[in-house]
Amino acid sequence: MNFEVQLGRTIFPNPVLAASGTFGFGLDFPRVANAIGGIVTKAITVEPRAGNPPPRIYEFPGGIINSVGLENPGLKRFRAEILPRLARLKSRLIVNIAGFSIEEFGLLAESLSSERVDGFEVNVSCPNVAEGGALFGQDPKMVERVTRVVRQQTDKTVIVKLTANFIDPVETAKAALAGGADAVTLINTLFGLALQKDGTPFLGGRTGGISGPAIKHFALFCVDRVARAVAIPVIGCGGIMNGQDALDFISAGARLVQVGTASLRNPYAPLEVWCELRLLCRKNRFKNWADVIGRTGRSS
Amino acid sequence: MNFEVQLGRTIFPNPVLAASGTFGFGLDFPRVANAIGGIVTKAITVEPRAGNPPPRIYEFPGGIINSVGLENPGLKRFRAEILPRLARLKSRLIVNIAGFSIEEFGLLAESLSSERVDGFEVNVSCPNVAEGGALFGQDPKMVERVTRVVRQQTDKTVIVKLTANFIDPVETAKAALAGGADAVTLINTLFGLALQKDGTPFLGGRTGGISGPAIKHFALFCVDRVARAVAIPVIGCGGIMNGQDALDFISAGARLVQVGTASLRNPYAPLEVWCELRLLCRKNRFKNWADVIGRTGRSS
Amino acid sequence: MKQLTATVTDVQRLTKDIFSIWLNAAELAQTAKPGQFVNIRVGEGEELLLRRPVSIADVFGQKVRLIFRIVGKGTAWLSQVPKGCGLDLLGPLGRPVRIPKGRDILVCGGGVGAAPLLFLTRRLARQNRVYVVLGAKSRKEMILVREFKRLRVKGYIATNDGSLGWKGTASELAELVANELNRPIVYACGPRPMLQDIVARLPGHEIWGFAEERMGCGTGICHCCALARKDGGYIRLCRDGPVVLLNGVRL
Amino acid sequence: MKQLTATVTDVQRLTKDIFSIWLNAAELAQTAKPGQFVNIRVGEGEELLLRRPVSIADVFGQKVRLIFRIVGKGTAWLSQVPKGCGLDLLGPLGRPVRIPKGRDILVCGGGVGAAPLLFLTRRLARQNRVYVVLGAKSRKEMILVREFKRLRVKGYIATNDGSLGWKGTASELAELVANELNRPIVYACGPRPMLQDIVARLPGHEIWGFAEERMGCGTGICHCCALARKDGGYIRLCRDGPVVLLNGVRL
């Protein structure tokens, strides 16, 4: 069976990617990076960011909450120091870009449209500083504008990473489509608050983002909903720990999947998910991958 | 210490309530019902509803997904057969009402404003049939209108049970306040989809609502957010399994809490949560309950 | 119904995946009636949130017997509870079976479905003529034959592969036996296809079946255990069942 | 760094809540250096998602020793792994301590903090003059005294209640010892307040400390283990540490 997926001009050799922020820049585990469908880098911002004070991670049964706070070396150092080292990876490379204004998104896409980069994942889960700090991703109009600006700056694959916090992702997926995106990723972390026994916030960043198995069924709901309502390829993400989870997202309508939190437990997780997915396909005797994608929606 | 809480004209003897849909009508466990702060009934609709086909419940580590589908005997039979039997309970009685049009909400509130009923929890997580089936609770304008209609029909306590699915509860809490609500409950279940191995939906109702510990930290986020932004009392709900969980919600700004999924495992759970909460207060040597409510927000 | 802690006094493996445990639970033993079940807390922590329902298979003095097949995490955990440990359970739950008098009775159990029929047959046999059909895939998977024998009821055995007794399904054999009886009341417990098959084979009979559905609470407060009535609407299996007149429901 | 399964060959309880386990792990034993740690998968299922970092306390032949205190679910689980079972771990992780030559060295451990210092001291003692201060609340909570003695280094012991050795804290005693030495390099491991106290008491010294912070991955890919640098920004403790020059960070 052929598992290749094309989004924009990029052909992913298989449908399992490493999710943003949970696989560094892909340099630490080249064997994994080269064997899976591709890697999405940690978010890159125009200016370097130190990130949030510790603790940055809270664990609860079935999930974690992180408040890394977009720590990253910034556009310049990423281009000068990290991008050249990424040349030695063969894998598809998607750069996750996070701006605090529409212009910053444009600048990031323009500056990073180098040969090595296959595409961008537009991270709209950051506050729009110019307009009162509401998150870009919670305003369909902003999502469309951001997507359009990125689209104008690059002919690389453009993926918009949507949030499902307090916004119907169908609306933002339509906006991303209108803005010219090649795909959307669903979902980014859910908002979360963890407290210490004395009632004060546990995380240094006060609140954080929930990921892991606890958000899987909400993410599946979102993928199913968007895949049936919007004519844009969906990349599924949220609590994928094994091949069956990946298959669930694909059944629900995802063309590709991303493995996040699982890589924290085991940096080989994306590769293991891909191997297990392939085994499941053999066990289930699937004939045609296209029949599997979105079968949930066609079943009812 | 005095744990009484007043909302509207109702004085709750303590802050732990049984959540809607997870304690029947309170008739099955009168000892629990009489000892806790109060009970919220299963949702009542104008017409009787058979509910969704089985299976109606899916379990995953840390949570469940239900698709009961508002099964209930309808307004008439509830008034004729169940309400009279509720006379033998001493507990505060909040009736959860669910309408499919603004008028239905008004009718429910009017018809049920009997002596035995202390108040209403307005369940806005149902589709607005007249206007394309979008959920009332996802449209602040609708929340305000529904609340106002209920307010006009009754002088009982009016609580609006908000959803945080695809809508910022700060907006709907403001709407509830504008409509004349005495309090809001946060949160109702999160949207969820569970699949069988063959990719078809597991639940008879196709999708369902996620509850239990998996949603606790998202619910805490919502309570903290609304409690700091809107001048309306908040009732916290979502994954409360023990006294510490209840205390977390109160620290985050809830005046009362509701115990849902925990009662499925153990029908004595609401009472146990209340006992544990009291013990924790003693252990922590709290002097003043008002200092505890919302201390998270004041800490940062 | 009470919440109680019952000590496991004995654990036995009956087949590859069927286990029998005896619990010390005086009050439960006294109040439980055939057709009822207990809802058992399984696992530690919050991984398995819901209890697991298991029918009462037998009662002896202060002791209660449970028999279950391992099908997932909860039953696997249950099979590993060591002797001497306490189980947290709610019970007795569900509506007891009404015990008739002076009738021909046909009891039919498939696989682990034989378990709750043991307790039922013990009570039925006092004032009725009881005929028992037990079925399983093979001899190795047949349970409780000796226990039923001790009840001195007329017994018939079927296995799919013929390795014990008659070769065929329990419901096929039940049909043959029923035809010899005088307006028998039928009690059946087993996989859903077996129940459906019995209903199809024995039209016009009063057939009571142990139905199963995913449960939330087991105590009647969540309305998750819906079983469709033929005349519309649903019953709550944990309240109105689990033993129901199969003629009136849609399995 | 490798993912490997290491068999537990020995489990020992050192104090009420401190355990020592030996693992059979030839490659790890060969490659691990003082200051490094392993990240251990704990629990079954998905309840405990993250691994738990534990420092390498000692190495002997093909064996690796870990010593840990029970503080929560993960370490409680670890203490109950029976001999003969395999542990899933990632390692060695973290930056090895640079071993100086011909220097005066002061090693200071508080509580379970003595553990990683054992391995370090073994390597330091080859080419340096090593002085070791061990502290604990009381005699009952003191660990590894015999092991350190066998290394033939000069040892000093402090307990808060005076039940063994000098009465006082490890850092107080370390200050006294340091004043007798010639520009000693200090290596410290213990609770955060102890590390802060040592920094305060020994200004101008080169002090290396085993820092701790909540970790996500332990392998450098998540940026959760932030430790603040004095000159701004954060280091990744799992990569740039866990042993760091305390003079340059904000504890």
Ligand SMILES: Cc1cc2nc3c(=O)[nH]c(=O)nc-3n(C[C@H](O)[C@H](O)[C@H](O)COP(=O)(O)OP(=O)(O)OC[C@H]3O[C@@H](n4cnc5c(N)ncnc54)[C@H](O)[C@@H]3O)c2cc1C
């Ligand atoms: C009233 C009642 C009485 C029962 N009595 C017995 C008994 O005496 N002996 C016995 O072996 N089993 C009995 N069962 C079935 C038993 O409850 C399930 O096998 C058990 O809950 C499975 O739990 P698990 O965690 O092992 O499996 P899970 O991981 O939860 O599920 C594994 C498989 O079991 C099935 N299953 C899960 N829950 C149920 C359920 N409530 N009903 C039917 N199938 C289910 C699922 O479809 C799934 O395929 C009874 C069920 C009910 C409703």
Ligand SMILES: Cc1cc2nc3c(=O)[nH]c(=O)nc-3n(C[C@H](O)[C@H](O)[C@H](O)COP(=O)(O)OP(=O)(O)OC[C@H]3O[C@@H](n4cnc5c(N)ncnc54)[C@H](O)[C@@H]3O)c2cc1C
């Ligand atoms: C690099 C490194 C090496 C370590 N080496 C050792 C060692 O050799 N021996 C030893 O006993 N402990 C060591 N620790 C601490 C150990 O990792 C924690 O005690 C353990 O993760 C707690 O897990 P738990 O599930 O038992 O507790 P949890 O339930 O997770 O937490 C219980 C308590 O432990 C604290 N804790 C949890 N995780 C950490 C962490 N990563 N760092 C500090 N405190 C934490 C929490 O603040 C909490 O109060 C090390 C930590 C790090 C970062």
Ligand SMILES: Cc1cc2nc3c(=O)[nH]c(=O)nc-3n(C[C@H](O)[C@H](O)[C@H](O)COP(=O)(O)O)c2cc1C
């Ligand atoms: C530690 C951590 C850091 C993350 N950083 C980013 C990021 O920089 N950009 C981004 O778009 N998503 C980020 N995410 C979100 C993940 O890419 C993913 O969308 C989310 O974790 C849900 O998937 P999971 O449940 O498989 O982890 C991060 C997640 C974690 C746990």
Ligand SMILES: Cc1cc2nc3c(=O)[nH]c(=O)nc-3n(C[C@H](O)[C@H](O)[C@H](O)COP(=O)(O)O)c2cc1C
């Ligand atoms: C089986 C079930 C039925 C429910 N029915 C209702 C309902 O009728 N009306 C309502 O407002 N909420 C209903 N809920 C939502 C709960 O009241 C509660 O808001 C939610 O479950 C989150 O709390 P928990 O995590 O403590 O369960 C139901 C929840 C469950 C699990």
Ligand code: FES
């Ligand atoms: S299982 Fe909850 S009502 Fe039957």
Ligand code: FES
């Ligand atoms: S713990 Fe993940 S980078 Fe250090």
